[in-house]
Amino acid sequence: MxxxxxxxxxxxxxxxxxxxxxxxxxxxxxxxxxxxxxxxxxxxxxxxxxxxxxxxxxxxxxxxxxxxxxxxxxxxxxxxxxxxxxxxxxxxxxxxxxxxxxxxxxxxxxxxxxxxxxxxxxxxxxxxxxxxxxxxxxxxxxxxxxxxxxxxxxxxxxxxxxxxxxxxxxxxxxxxxxxxxxxxxxxxxxxxxxxxxxxxxxxxxNPQLLQNFQTTISNLQDSQDLIDDSVVRIQKKFTKVEDDQIKLDVHKLKKLSNPKAYLYQLLKDFNFTAWTDVVNLLDAQSGKHVFSSTHRLLKDRDFLLLSEIDWETEAQPISIEENEKEIAVPFGTLTFDKVDAISETAPNISYVDTEKLIFPLTLRKWEEGDVFYPLGMTGKKKLSKYFKDEKFSLIEKEQVWILESAGDVVWVVGKRADDRFKVTENTTNILKIEVQ
Amino acid sequence: MxxxxxxxxxxxxxxxxxxxxxxxxxxxxxxxxxxxxxxxxxxxxxxxxxxxxxxxxxxxxxxxxxxxxxxxxxxxxxxxxxxxxxxxxxxxxxxxxxxxxxxxxxxxxxxxxxxxxxxxxxxxxxxxxxxxxxxxxxxxxxxxxxxxxxxxxxxxxxxxxxxxxxxxxxxxxxxxxxxxxxxxxxxxxxxxxxxxxxxxxxxxxNPQLLQNFQTTISNLQDSQDLIDDSVVRIQKKFTKVEDDQIKLDVHKLKKLSNPKAYLYQLLKDFNFTAWTDVVNLLDAQSGKHVFSSTHRLLKDRDFLLLSEIDWETEAQPISIEENEKEIAVPFGTLTFDKVDAISETAPNISYVDTEKLIFPLTLRKWEEGDVFYPLGMTGKKKLSKYFKDEKFSLIEKEQVWILESAGDVVWVVGKRADDRFKVTENTTNILKIEVQ
Structure with a gap:
């Protein structure tokens, strides 16, 4: 030895x-x-x-x-x-x-x-x-x-x-x-x-397992080296940098036989995890976006625009269409399911009466002056008062988003539903909204 | 289901x-x-x-x-x-x-x-x-x-x-x-x-093993797709085709951080197995070559020349220097080891008295008229007679190579050693030659 x-x-x-x-x-x-x-x-x-x-x-x-x-x-x-x-x-x-x-x-x-x-x-x-x-x-x-x-x-x-x-x-x-x-x-x-x-x-x-494994590892490293070398070329070909943003060329990416493989290489350092959403962005309408913990990828006509998120100052409202099934949001993913009945309940789930909603909904950060009707209570309450009563910390308050229908709060996301949109015995269409 | x-x-x-x-x-x-x-x-x-x-x-x-x-x-x-x-x-x-x-x-x-x-x-x-x-x-x-x-x-x-x-x-x-x-x-x-x-x-x-495995496989296929795409570009950059030969640019390949990864991609369809030998060819003298079962890769100044082997007509002699340790030959690999004593014996191994050899040795196909002194016999014998006595088939005969020292047969490779070069009690330097 x-x-x-x-x-x-x-x-x-x-x-x-x-x-x-x-x-x-x-x-x-x-x-x-x-x-x-x-x-x-x-x-x-x-x-x-x-x-x-x-x-x-x-x-x-x-x-x-x-x-x-x-x-x-x-x-x-x-x-x-x-x-x-x-x-x-x-x-x-x-x-x-x-x-x-x-x-x-x-x-x-x-x-x-x-x-x-x-x-x-x-x-x-x-x-x-x-x-x-x-x-x-x-x-x-x-x-x-x-x-x-x-x-x-x-x-x-x-x-x-x-x-x-x-x-x-x-x-x-x-x-x-x-x-x-x-x-x-x-x-x-x-x-x-x-x-x-x-x-x-x-x-x-196979008694030669460990030796063979060294060979395998070495071969895989060779493959990784080839890919690392090609990333530079891929970046040159598919991206350009403009005003603190990286622009990815949608048309060029869509011509590839496997766009996901390229998007992964181009974006792997930016903490994205929802790769299917990222790939779907190529065919999405302008304005759609996917968030990672640090970055936003925005579809803008012929480009995907990658920019760093400044969570302190940035919290752009997100518009949600009626047929939306799943949407990436700054704090995770929101899913929308039509269900027959209320099943599991949890803070991250809200059930609402679909027919009371007016689409598109808006998802936005809460603002001073926002008011809602806490589920199970009579009457309205200022959000700031609600936060105080629930003893929210400053950081917790900063991170609160609300889901809104035509100016009315539907859900203080992950915290409390609004009484006006709740499911009643007259409800025929139940929408289950979940944040993950 | x-x-x-x-x-x-x-x-x-x-x-x-x-x-x-x-x-x-x-x-x-x-x-x-x-x-x-x-x-x-x-x-x-x-x-x-x-x-x-x-x-x-x-x-x-x-x-x-x-x-x-x-x-x-x-x-x-x-x-x-x-x-x-x-x-x-x-x-x-x-x-x-x-x-x-x-x-x-x-x-x-x-x-x-x-x-x-x-x-x-x-x-x-x-x-x-x-x-x-x-x-x-x-x-x-x-x-x-x-x-x-x-x-x-x-x-x-x-x-x-x-x-x-x-x-x-x-x-x-x-x-x-x-x-x-x-x-x-x-x-x-x-x-x-x-x-x-x-x-x-x-x-x-991990109970999710099979699902996770599907993800892994899909990710690896993405990596493979990237490599397949880049091979076209690699070929364009490092090779050109001339007179039924493919020429690989040695200087460009040597500038890479991992030439082996590229040589593998360029040559993977040509049945090579001795990849270390292939890589070493980049730094070898002109005239050195590596064989696969179907192709020859020849170092020629600034290029590696890849050509198909026509086994019927082609069987160029190979020169072997004194310090050679291992050499790729059309029928496998020849290794040369200095040893202290004769150990294992097998048809694919020959032990010779180093001091009786005159370098460079020559490895070549046998020819009509070749003569040798079969080990353990007195006197010489025509190779053609030896083949007849040993009942070699036509195909077997066609595939016989001999190792030669200054015109004398040292070894009918893989078949029979020559008595003149055998190890005796006076031998001080034993060379073990093995074909694999």
């Missing part, structure tokens, strides 16, 4: 020999082996260990293990303790995402402040295959199948060609000790399933 | 309604369900069943089952009986490849002779995922992961969006009967492993 590792560095990662390296170490098999290998090759490595304080005594024992290892290998070591749970709560992240964010932020800070050239992580071939399969179960595209990159910015993963088995055999042969992580986080759960139930069977089917 | 199927045809495969269809039916669940669905929708379907005579009575029982089904559904039926084993032997194919070839040849003949517009097969979503995973275990690229096409030529697979489970639930609900295939062919073995051991676990990991 040491020889192969040395050879691999020599061929692909020669720059590591003359660099200051920061090795991200958990104390588990993979990072411990990497630390030993770097030690044997006299690389200039310091260790960095995060104590996420998620597993009580075990977390502290991991920390002590790393401290001891640093002493044994005579390496500098940095330890940082995080209150991961609080951070996750504050930022609205999963524990796992929070840990990831804390970890990489700290590594990058350390690297910058102390002039480390590269950050090493101990990802290996099995991690790569596991990521591939997890992405596959979730649905993905070419990018999700090209694997963990060996280099990305200043992060380098020198163990990527090696299997977990190779690492373990080497570690045992060298009499190394390492820490087993007993945590049962959800990815951990998925990875364990793959590790114990799936990958061994795939290996039975 | 019937409704969804009808809707799917309406959206994607409307042309099936007014066409004459030939349904490939084994008698198994999938094709039986497809036959019933077509029957319910009054499609103009005839059945075609192959009896491959591979499972004795079972094969005949399958045939009888299909005959009965045709009667029940009032459909025309064609049955053809094949001697698959003999055909496989004659053509040098695996049983499975032989059956596939026989099947599709017959379907296409039937379709042509009797004016069927489309051939229907009953592949479904699980088949698609299984194929994806089998290709993954074997190593593949983007093309191998884009799935079974819904339409390819006149072959249509209308069940591709449906899972096996959906088919089975429907079949049981409708009280259908079908035949179980007890065969244990190797793909069958792989598919059974996937079906029973792997896909259920992946579904546990």
């Amino acid at each position: 040491l020889d192969t590792f040395q050879k691999h560095l020599g061929t692909n990662l020669n720059m590591l020999h003359d660099s200051r390296l920061l090795l991200a170490i958990s104390g588990g098999l993979d990072s411990v082996v990497l630390a030993h290998l770097c030690h044997h090759l006299n690389l200039k490595v310091s260790l960095a260990h995060c104590n996420f304080n998620l597993r009580g005594d075990e977390s502290d024992a991991d920390e002590n293990f790393v401290l001891q290892l640093a002493e044994d290998l005579d390496m500098e070591v940095f330890i940082e303790s995080f209150d991961t749970e609080t951070y996750a709560k504050e930022e609205g992240l999963s524990i796992q995402m929070a840990a990831r964010e804390l970890r990489y932020t700290w590594f990058h800070e350390l690297a910058e402040q102390l002039n480390f050239d590269y950050i090493l992580t101990a990802h290996h071939a099995d991690d790569n295959l596991e990521t591939f399969l997890i992405n596959l179960t979730r649905g993905t595209g070419l990018e999700g199948l090209t694997g963990i990159p060996e280099m990305a910015g200043n992060i380098v993963r020198p163990l990527l060609p090696f299997s977990r088995e190779t690492l373990e055999v080497y570690a045992i042969g060298q009499g190394m000790s390492w820490r087993e992580d007993s945590s049962n986080a959800s990815t951990k759960y998925l990875r364990n399933k793959l590790r114990h139930d799936i990958i061994p069977v795939l290996k039975q089917m | 019937l409704d969804t199927f009808q809707k799917h045809l309406g959206t994607n495969l409307n042309m099936l309604h007014d066409s004459r269809l030939l349904l490939a039916i084994s008698g198994g669940l999938d094709s039986v369900v497809l036959a019933h669905l077509c029957h319910h929708l009054n499609l103009k379907v005839s059945l075609a069943h192959c009896n491959f005579n591979l499972r004795g009575d079972e094969s005949d029982a399958d045939e009888n089952f299909v005959l009965q089904l045709a009667e029940d559904l009032d459909m025309e039926v064609f049955i053809e009986s094949f001697d698959t084993e003999t055909y496989a032997k004659e053509e040098g194919l695996s049983i499975q490849m032989a059956a596939r070839e026989l099947r599709y040849t017959w379907f296409h003949e039937l379709a042509e002779q009797l004016n069927f517009d489309y051939i229907l097969t009953a592949h479904h979503a699980d088949d698609n995922l299984e194929t994806f995973l089998i290709n993954l275990t074997r190593g593949t690229g983007l093309e191998g992961l884009t799935g079974i096409p819904e339409m390819a030529g006149n072959i249509v697979r209308p069940l591709l969006p449906f899972s096996r489970e959906t088919l089975e639930v429907y079949a049981i609900g409708q009280g259908m009967s079908w035949r179980e295939d007890s065969s244990n062919a190797s793909t069958k073995y792989l598919r059974n492993k996937l079906r029973h051991d792997i896909i259920p676990v992946l579904k546990q990991m």
Whole structure:
């Protein structure tokens, strides 16, 4: 293993020999082996260990293990303790995402402040295959199948060609000790399933699985490289930049055999998710648009106009026709269904008497002076009063939209319906409006 | 299921309604369900069943089952009986490849002779995922992961969006009967492993597995479409056609960040397999070349020249330098290794005393009048006499190459070594030459 590792560095990662390296170490098999290998090759490595304080005594024992290892290998070591749970709560992240964010932020800070050239992580071939399969179960595209990159910015993963088995055999042969992580986080759960139930069977089917997988990954990266190269040309051919807007040529895009493939490449950096809506925009009336969390794509005659959304100042009213089934709005998607009866109820759903509506409806931000008839109450109420009574925060208030029929509020979207449009025993046509 | 199927045809495969269809039916669940669905929708379907005579009575029982089904559904039926084993032997194919070839040849003949517009097969979503995973275990690229096409030529697979489970639930609900295939062919073995051991676990990991897989496949097809579109441009930019040759511009290719990705796209239809050799040709001396089974790629100063090989008339000698490690030759790859001792022996391996060789060696087709000293015999022998004694067929003789050192035969490649170059107790440098 040491020889192969040395050879691999020599061929692909020669720059590591003359660099200051920061090795991200958990104390588990993979990072411990990497630390030993770097030690044997006299690389200039310091260790960095995060104590996420998620597993009580075990977390502290991991920390002590790393401290001891640093002493044994005579390496500098940095330890940082995080209150991961609080951070996750504050930022609205999963524990796992929070840990990831804390970890990489700290590594990058350390690297910058102390002039480390590269950050090493101990990802290996099995991690790569596991990521591939997890992405596959979730649905993905070419990018999700090209694997963990060996280099990305200043992060380098020198163990990527090696299997977990190779690492373990080497570690045992060298009499190394390492820490087993007993945590049962959800990815951990998925990875364990793959590790114990799936990958061994795939290996039975083909003992060359991991080598073949490297070939596959390399071929897919070639395909991705071709696409990345062609994106520049695609941009030149189909878009031009004008007044802070990007204009996409509808006629040219419609001539393609697969416009979706091109629209995806042109727009993939702008956070769109409703790709079918984006494609349908090519054939939509002028004025239709699709929103992402950050951008608006507007159909304007022969062009799709892409512009950044300034949520503070921008909240243009949206007109909704009678036959509309689904419409992308700044806060998600509104769907309209004719139904026979009221079924599930939830804050994001409103049932209205279709015959009381006057189309086109208007969806707009609320304004001072807006008044509605809260469902189930007699009489009208100022929206500002309603917000006060319901103890809305300033941010909540800013984000309120209303659905309007000929000047009357139909629904304070996602909050409260209006009594005037409610379904009664005389209603024959029920419209179910839902926001997602 | 019937409704969804009808809707799917309406959206994607409307042309099936007014066409004459030939349904490939084994008698198994999938094709039986497809036959019933077509029957319910009054499609103009005839059945075609192959009896491959591979499972004795079972094969005949399958045939009888299909005959009965045709009667029940009032459909025309064609049955053809094949001697698959003999055909496989004659053509040098695996049983499975032989059956596939026989099947599709017959379907296409039937379709042509009797004016069927489309051939229907009953592949479904699980088949698609299984194929994806089998290709993954074997190593593949983007093309191998884009799935079974819904339409390819006149072959249509209308069940591709449906899972096996959906088919089975429907079949049981409708009280259908079908035949179980007890065969244990190797793909069958792989598919059974996937079906029973792997896909259920992946579904546990994500219950939306099959839907997500359809998304993945569709995204990958988008990527493939982009690449297919760009190949035309790549060809224009990097190649020109001159005198039955295609010339590839070495300088332009070398400027690319990933020449291999481009060379693959430019040459993928010409049966090359040694892609590393192909890429290395960019930096090789003029005169070096790489062969595929059908084409030669020759380095000639600023170009790679691609030409078709006419094996009958062409068999140019190849020069081999002393430090050569591996060289692509018309019949495969020759490798040269310095070894300490003779280990494995096989017809495709020859061990020679390096110091007796005079470089460059020459690899060439044998010619009338060639003479050698067969290893282990005293004295020389004409090659033509050797072939006669060894009862070589005409074709075998035509395919013989010899390795030559300064006019002396070193090895009748893959057949017999020459006594003059053999390893003796005085040998200090052993060269192991292997053909693959």
